[in-house]
Amino acid sequence: MAESAxxxxxxxxxxxxxxxxxxxxxxxxxxxxxxxRVSNGEWLPCYVVLDDQLRAYNDDRDFxxxxxxxxxxDPERARVEARSEDDDEHILHVESKDESLDILFHDxxxxxxxxxAMSGSESETQTFxxxxxxxxxxxxxxxxxxxxxxxx
Numbered sequence: 001m002a003e004s005a006x007x008x009x010x011x012x013x014x015x016x017x018x019x020x021x022x023x024x025x026x027x028x029x030x031x032x033x034x035x036x037r038v039s040n041g042e043w044l045p046c047y048v049v050l051d052d053q054l055r056a057y058n059d060d061r062d063f064x065x066x067x068x069x070x071x072x073x074d075p076e077r078a079r080v081e082a083r084s085e086d087d088d089e090h091i092l093h094v095e096s097k098d099e100s101l102d103i104l105f106h107d108x109x110x111x112x113x114x115x116x117a118m119s120g121s122e123s124e125t126q127t128f129x130x131x132x133x134x135x136x137x138x139x140x141x142x143x144x145x146x147x148x149x150x151x152x
Contacts, residue, residue: 047060057063 047057047063057067057069062068
């Protein structure tokens with residue numbers, strides 16, 4: 001019938017078209033379902049892979065099967081690290097243009113929205129608060145590559 005999941009099996013998510021070695025593929029790579037803003041201004045739900053580039057696919061199957069990416073972000077644009085108590089409960093919305101970033105956090109637990117618009121080439125840190133409680137931190141350093149972190 002359908003594929004059976006064997007215990008302890010971890011799928012190799014490296015696209016077949018990739019020529020990177022296994023060691024390189026294991027360096028820094030994060031995947032997740034995010035929403036990104038596309039050129040017409042709409043938010044596009046997609047499967048995003050972040051390593052030395054930010055690549056967006058229709059879904060995780062397109063990524064596994066090595067299909068064409070929807071979006072590739074220039075790795076020289078910016079580096080983004082998002083941290084919070086429940087990072088895996090957030091969707092990160094990112095719009096990158098030149099040296100500015102518009103970023104929207106959506107906390108699915110509290111249904112709160114946080115937004116930051118930042119620009120410049122210096123490192124910046126923004127703290128998001130709600131009712132006096134720190135909800136998350138955002139650190140941006142431009143001229144580096146995109147990276148988000150989910151600490152589970």
